[in-house]
Amino acid sequence: MGEAVRVLDVALGERSYPIRIGSGLLDNPAPLLAALGRRRAFVVTNETVAPLYLGRVLAGLRANGVDVSAVVLPDGEAHKDWTTLNLIYDALLSGMAERSTTLVALGGGVIGDMTGFAAATYQRGVPFIQIPTTLLSQVDSSVGGKTAINHPLGKNMIGAFYQPKLVLADIATLNTLPDRELKAGLAEVIKYGLIRDLTFFEWLESNVERLLARDSSALAEAVERSCRNKAEVVAADETEQGERATLNLGHTFGHAIETGMGYGVWLHGEAVAAGTIMAAALSRMLGWLSEADTARIAQLFARVGLPVQGAPLGADRYLELMRHDKKVADGQLRLVLLKAIGRAVVSSEANEAQIRAAIEACGG
Ligand code: NAD
Ligand code: GLY
Numbered sequence: 001m002g003e004a005v006r007v008l009d010v011a012l013g014e015r016s017y018p019i020r021i022g023s024g025l026l027d028n029p030a031p032l033l034a035a036l037g038r039r040r041a042f043v044v045t046n047e048t049v050a051p052l053y054l055g056r057v058l059a060g061l062r063a064n065g066v067d068v069s070a071v072v073l074p075d076g077e078a079h080k081d082w083t084t085l086n087l088i089y090d091a092l093l094s095g096m097a098e099r100s101t102t103l104v105a106l107g108g109g110v111i112g113d114m115t116g117f118a119a120a121t122y123q124r125g126v127p128f129i130q131i132p133t134t135l136l137s138q139v140d141s142s143v144g145g146k147t148a149i150n151h152p153l154g155k156n157m158i159g160a161f162y163q164p165k166l167v168l169a170d171i172a173t174l175n176t177l178p179d180r181e182l183k184a185g186l187a188e189v190i191k192y193g194l195i196r197d198l199t200f201f202e203w204l205e206s207n208v209e210r211l212l213a214r215d216s217s218a219l220a221e222a223v224e225r226s227c228r229n230k231a232e233v234v235a236a237d238e239t240e241q242g243e244r245a246t247l248n249l250g251h252t253f254g255h256a257i258e259t260g261m262g263y264g265v266w267l268h269g270e271a272v273a274a275g276t277i278m279a280a281a282l283s284r285m286l287g288w289l290s291e292a293d294t295a296r297i298a299q300l301f302a303r304v305g306l307p308v309q310g311a312p313l314g315a316d317r318y319l320e321l322m323r324h325d326k327k328v329a330d331g332q333l334r335l336v337l338l339k340a341i342g343r344a345v346v347s348s349e350a351n352e353a354q355i356r357a358a359i360e361a362c363g364g
Contacts, residue, residue, distance in 0.1 A: 057106055
């Protein structure tokens with residue numbers, strides 16, 4: 001075991017749950033056992049993560065008397081769909097999973113989102129636990145209870161709010177993550193600084209090289225500070241009636257890139273980075289963000305090696321795809337924009353010509 005385990009709470013009354021962050025957590029099954037109501041579980045993972053980590057999770061549970069099965073799905077955003085989701089239901093039904101059986105998501109955000117949706121819907125809801133193994137899933141998708149699959153016409157369009165019982169973020173799993181995925185995760189880390197935590201943004205500017213070098217204490221610090229921000233927002237606005245929407249900075253543009261290019265061509269974090277650059281450009285056009293801060297944001301993304309230009313879909317296609325966004329209300333496009341670094345707002349103030357201009361200014 002590396003450094004001390006950092007524990008945060010997502011405060012949601014009787015549905016509150018802990019987030020445990022540390023190095024080597026997969027080798028300590030005690031918190032997992034404590035969170036399993038009954039001694040029956042299904043671990044859902046994919047073909048990439050299974051050879052790396054499934055054996056350790058299964059061994060820890062079995063050694064403690066848990067009756068546990070594994071469901072191994074194909075890997076990739078392109079499989080975040082009904083067909084693959086059905087494989088989870090098939091395994092649960094043929095394995096006689098009951099209402100008290102816990103689903104454990106072991107993998108990145110795709111596995112977490114699909115397993116969570118399966119848990120929300122199987123027999124109208126069974127307990128579930130998140131063991132996120134990508135940076136993106138440790139800082140964002142495993143926390144807060146958004147679960148979903150994609151539809152060919154829109155990202156994450158079919159889903160439910162359904163909170164886990166426990167989030168276990170083992171920083172050591174990030175050692176096997178491809179560089180491109182690590183960088184994509186940093187897009188969501190930077191997001192927290194941009195929307196509500198200037199001090200964290202400044203810390204990131206000072207520590208980006210340590211993060212890229214996978215310094216475990218820097219990674220643990222970034223995961224903890226990100227999760228703290230996310231937990232505060234979720235506790236205040238679980239079902240996105242207000243502030244939670246700011247967590248989608250860059251996502252309306254980014255989802256258009258992901259859907260428009262075909263799921264999996266751009267990584268989610270890459271699309272969010274380019275989308276954030278577009279949101280910053282639009283905030284600049286509205287006179288909210290200074291020229292210097294707009295450049296400062298692009299510089300940090302560039303230092304990480306994330307895209308600072310959008311996919312060249314053409315503004316018409318962006319706008320068509322963006323109209324499917326979940327923040328559209330009464331047909332009106334609402335966007336997360338920046339008043340300053342560390343201060344995001346949800347606004348419908350930008351008109352179509354301005355949105356179009358921001359997309360085109362950023363290579364879209
Ligand atoms: P991912 O789940 O596709 O994982 C990225 C890749 O890394 C995959 O190939 C995966 O198999 C592999 N992988 C996972 N852990 C690994 C490890 N430790 N070592 C080596 N390889 C590993 O992608 P992601 O970036 O984790 O998640 C993106 C998804 O999360 C998107 O579908 C996005 O919509 C969703 N998301 C959801 C929320 C939410 O609140 N629910 C928030 C943000 C993003
Ligand atoms: N990733 C956005 C949210 O959880 O609300």
